[in-house]
Amino acid sequence: MDDSLLRPLPTTGAVTGIVEAMAFFRDPSFAKRRFERLGNVFETSMLGQPMVFIQGSKAITDLLSKPEAIEGWWPESVQQLLGSYSLANRNGEAHKARRRVVAQLFSSSALQRYSPGIINLVEELREELKTSRKPLPLVQKMRRFAFSVIATTVLGLEGDDRDKLFSDFEIWTKALFSIPIALPGSPFAKAFKARTRLLKKLQQVLAKPIKGKGGLDLLAGGLDEVGIPLGDADLGEQLLLLLFAGYETTASALSCLMRELLINPQVEKWLREEIDELRWPPLLEQATNGFDVGNAPRLDAMVNEVMRLTPPVGGFFRRTKKPLEIEGIYVPEGRVVQVALASSNRYGIGDLEIFRPQRHLEDKCSLNLMPFGGGERVCLGKSLAELEIRLMVVGLFRELQLEAIPDQDFNLRQLPSPSPRDGLLVKVKS
Numbered sequence: 453m454d455d456s457l458l459r460p461l462p463t464t465g466a467v468t469g470i471v472e473a474m475a476f477f478r479d480p481s482f483a484k485r486r487f488e489r490l491g492n493v494f495e496t497s498m499l500g501q502p503m504v505f506i507q508g509s510k511a512i513t514d515l516l517s518k519p520e521a522i523e524g525w526w527p528e529s530v531q532q533l534l535g536s537y538s539l540a541n542r543n544g545e546a547h548k549a550r551r552r553v554v555a556q557l558f559s560s561s562a563l564q565r566y567s568p569g570i571i572n573l574v575e576e577l578r579e580e581l582k583t584s585r586k587p588l589p590l591v592q593k594m595r596r597f598a599f600s601v602i603a604t605t606v607l608g609l610e611g612d613d614r615d616k617l618f619s620d621f622e623i624w625t626k627a628l629f630s631i632p633i634a635l636p637g638s639p640f641a642k643a644f645k646a647r648t649r650l651l652k653k654l655q656q657v658l659a660k661p662i663k664g665k666g667g668l669d670l671l672a673g674g675l676d677e678v679g680i681p682l683g684d685a686d687l688g689e690q691l692l693l694l695l696f697a698g699y700e701t702t703a704s705a706l707s708c709l710m711r712e713l714l715i716n717p718q719v720e721k722w723l724r725e726e727i728d729e730l731r732w733p734p735l736l737e738q739a740t741n742g743f744d745v746g747n748a749p750r751l752d753a754m755v756n757e758v759m760r761l762t763p764p765v766g767g768f769f770r771r772t773k774k775p776l777e778i779e780g781i782y783v784p785e786g787r788v789v790q791v792a793l794a795s796s797n798r799y800g801i802g803d804l805e806i807f808r809p810q811r812h813l814e815d816k817c818s819l820n821l822m823p824f825g826g827g828e829r830v831c832l833g834k835s836l837a838e839l840e841i842r843l844m845v846v847g848l849f850r851e852l853q854l855e856a857i858p859d860q861d862f863n864l865r866q867l868p869s870p871s872p873r874d875g876l877l878v879k880v881k882s
């Protein structure tokens with residue numbers, strides 16, 4: 453890299469980053485406005501933390517194609533609440549080794565094993581919607597579902613164990629992107645206490661003999677080969693990460709997808725034409741691939757469009773270990789880089805502000821979406837999340853016609869992940 457040919461980083465000029473941080477949390481167009489003014493790579497400050505924002509395929513490829521020059525990074529609040537053993541907070545060989553262990557929970561045979569449990573959860577919800585005499589909040593139902601898939605289907609927790617975990621987990625998630633100062637009574641202090649209880653509960657569960665429920669027995673075989681001993685505290689933090697990474701995100705994708713179907717009757721009709729031809733429940737041997745892109749291309753396009761316009765993770769981070777060139781700009785060592793997915797997905801020529809799933813089926817579509825991140829840290833639960841979403845959409849819409857209760861706010865709150873403000877109240881069409 454010849455540094456002399458590179459341009460310096462454009463900057464907002466922010467120093468303390470207090471106003472910038474406030475704007476970031478309040479203004480959904482925070483990054484977009486600055487990209488328009490400063491280009492696809494710029495630097496600002498967030499509460500004293502210098503941060504480089506990037507958007508667009510070229511910039512993202514420039515970053516991720518140099519794994520030796522970057523490492524993972526999360527804001528201090530996330531780092532503390534996840535813990536130092538967590539895969540998310542590890543780098544280099546320690547990250548690779550833990551990733552191999554945790555990945556065993558998401559192999560194709562593991563997904564095959566989870567499918568009947570997921571189908572049961574979908575059918576339970578369908579029955580609840582069918583028999584309920586009053587409107588039900590779909591967002592809350594999607595949250596419960598996403599939580600249950602991980603807690604019950606993957607980790608094997610049931611009944612009281614699961615319910616206690618759920619309430620503490622809601623407290624814990626609320627503070628994930630907060631200011632990490634544990635003043636008494638602050639969301640962060642409450643979250644930290646919830647973390648201690650959560651880990652204790654997970655330890656108790658791990659201490660019980662594995663009864664073949666969930667997927668934890670899949671981990672047992674792979675522990676020794678990686679060479680780093682996996683103690684209880686370590687395993688507890690990995691399981692906590694799975695709840696964190698897989699719950700809010702999947703619930704957001706499901707809620708935003710349901711919202712689009714409820715407010716866009718044309719899109720619903722278009723998707724229903726395909727869903728009506730699919731078999732529900734799927735044969736067990738087809739549960740993991742029966743509704744994939746080959747068999748349900750419109751459903752796939754629908755999921756892609758939701759991930760494009762309302763990505764559950766609006767941005768992910770890396771830190772530079774060495775100086776780096778991004779789109780002809782010099783990014784020094786030690787900089788935190790945020791890949792701004794939400795604005796990246798709307799950046800380019802055409803009707804990119806509009807929800808139009810059909811675009812993903814057109815030959816000329818050249819969008820390079822990365823809702824699950826990329827490179828060595830790409831999401832481990834991608835296939836599970838996609839499976840959950842596909843089974844839920846087909847299972848509900850194959851047999852039910854839902855309608856939204858009028859006069860509710862369909863706008864989205866943005867943090868921690870997009871979700872309809874009024875909870876998406878629905879009833880079954882009579």
Ligand code: HEM
Pocket residue numbers: 524539540551554602693694695697698699701702705763764765768769823824825826827828829830831832833834836837
């Ligand atoms: C629609 C749902 C989901 C979305 C949009 C999503 C997105 C992401 C993103 C953007 C990252 C960061 C990747 C990077 O830094 O390059 C990530 C990491 C991760 N995700 Fe997901 N995720 C989803 C569901 C899940 C599920 C269901 C699980 C597991 C139960 C999961 C487990 C993980 C783990 C363990 C990591 C950390 C990987 C590492 O650091 O090596 N995710 N996810």
